Structures are given as C-alpha cells and as structure tokens.
Amino acid sequence: MLRLARKLLQIASKSLNRLFSRCWLVPSHVSDDERIVRVIYSPYHLDKKKKRLTHYAYDPTPRTDDVSVMRLDHMGARLCKRKALSFENAGKKEYRGFAVLRVRTVRTSAMDVIDSRRHYCGHADIKFLIEELRTREPGEPLSAEVGKRFRDLKDSLLEASNYLPDSQPRASRWRGPKLEPPSGM
C-alpha cells in the first residue's frame, strides 16, 4: 500500500515537474530507493574508445564537493534528456547518454546525495564529504593522500553506475533501455 502511494506520488510529481516546472510534490529528502542519473558528455567523461566511463565523469564542480545529478524518479527520462541537451555545447561537449545510480549505493560508499532544487526542480548533488575539495586553490591538485581517497570514491561511483549510451542522441525522447542502476543495486 505504501509502495503504491509512493509510486502515485512520483507520477504526480513527475508530471507537475515536466509540464509546469512545479516542485510542490517533490520531497526535499532524497530517499535511498531513488534512482539518480549523471549526464555523460563526450569527450571528457569517456575513454579513448568512447565506450567506457572514466572517473572524470564524476569530477565535482570546482570549489565544491558536489557532483550534479538528476532525480530520475521525479523528472522522468524525457525531462532528464531535455535538460541534458540544453547544457550541450556543440562540437565541444556532446551529450552521449546517462549513468544511472541507486542513492543507497552512493550512501553506503560514505558519500551522500542531497536535493539542490535551487538549480532546477529535480536537481541533486552527490556529496563527496571531502573538505579539501571545497578549500583547494583553483589550478592545484589535492594533497596526495586525499587525492587517493577522492579517486577511490570516484571509482566506487563508477562501479555503482550503469552507463547507458543514447543510441539516438538527437531524438527528443529517451529511446534506449529502461534507465536502471546495475542489477542488484
């Protein structure tokens, strides 16, 4: 019963968000069961063969420990794709698909996911919870040991990700397989 109510709420919040950009029904707490997606752009999020994600796909915004993601269950694949395409920069940064993660998996790897709707409704951030990421100087690396910890966390995000390339990136709708995290997660 609870699961059904939650599902109905998600459908309603998704519709309000997609049709009217309204965030009324989107809970500010990101639940463990939610799916989140990271938009993948070429060339820098993918390896040389453009097939596999690299850890740079989870580089945070400078002077923060935040990695931008979308709350798939409250936006829907179509709105996620619309947003992803709106951030494209032709020839320099091309939309390629989504990496899908389960919030629970992120949290069990000593990170957190928080809602950040100030950007837009459905936006969230993965938090690395590393203070040095917020305080380091622009153009400088982290200290070696913190850098290794940071790298290990990014590797755990890669393991928890299901990268789904978009076979029709120019289409307005997502036409690929269902956006799900790796099986068992």
Added chain:
Amino acid sequence: MIPSLSITPVFDTAATGTSIVEIVAQDSSRYGFFRVPPRAITAQPATAQQTIEEFSKLEKNWDGYGALPVTAESRLFAQGFLAVAPTVMLSPEISPTSNGTIGLEWQSREGEAYLEIGRTRYSGHIQPRNGTTIYIEGQSARLGQEEIAVITQLLYAASGAEAFTNSIQITEPTI
C-alpha cells in the same frame, strides 16, 4: 640486464609529512643510486604533447559542470615531464580535470600510477598490484627524473623496459 627492484621499507609518509620523492630530493647525496643519468630523448609520440596543447582551447565550463580552464603552467610542466620520460611511459591517459589541472595515468601488469599536475604543485600515487600505496607530491617545477624513476621501476621493471636505475632502495631516514 633487467634491473632489480628493492624497496625496503616504504616508510609512513603521513608520519613525516613529506613524500618519498621529496625526501629523496632533499637529501639526494644519500640516495645517489636514485639519480638518473642524462640520456637522449627517444622518439616521442607527438600525440601526447599535442593532446596537452589542445587543452589550451578549453574554456571555462568546458565540461558543462563549471570546470576551470587548464592553466598554462600545468600544460608546460606536463609537457616538460613527458619530454624526459622514457619510451615506456610515453602513452599515459592524459585528461584535464575540472579544477584546471592535468591528470596523467599509467597502467601496467605491475599496477597503476596517477599524477596530477597543477599550477605550482603536483601530487599523485602509485599503486603496485601487490604492495602499499606510495604517495608522491611536491613542487611542479621540480617534477622530473625522480618521479619517472619511481614509476618506471614500480610499473615497468618486470617488463624489461628501458629503466634508468639499477635499483631503488628507500629506507627511512634517521632524524
């Protein structure tokens, strides 16, 4: 002749607050075997240098998530570093990072190494397949032969790669 590798022991850099490479650099007379003789630079794939040069074209927000442009200093230090690297190390994965630094990564059967070069500092680690993580950091301007020697010995010694040194013996300095 395949060089021998002997590291005994890898001391706790966290306790001293100084990286292995820095300790070696600070007292190089005690680690004379660690010095790298000058040698002719072998044919270097233009692609690594070109890849780094290409980073100068990256503008603010090049990744769509607010990334900073790669600094000119990072590019110069990275190019200088690769210019003196042995052939075996000339094909790292090279990537810009969102904080305006350059990441270099090597992988071999022996393990992996990551080096991030910034405006004034570099840092990174070497993860041998069997062994403890070795942390390296210091001033970008001093990045060079010692780091190359450590990475070469730990990742490529067993493959009989052109190594510079016969052995690396790092012991904890007596303070």
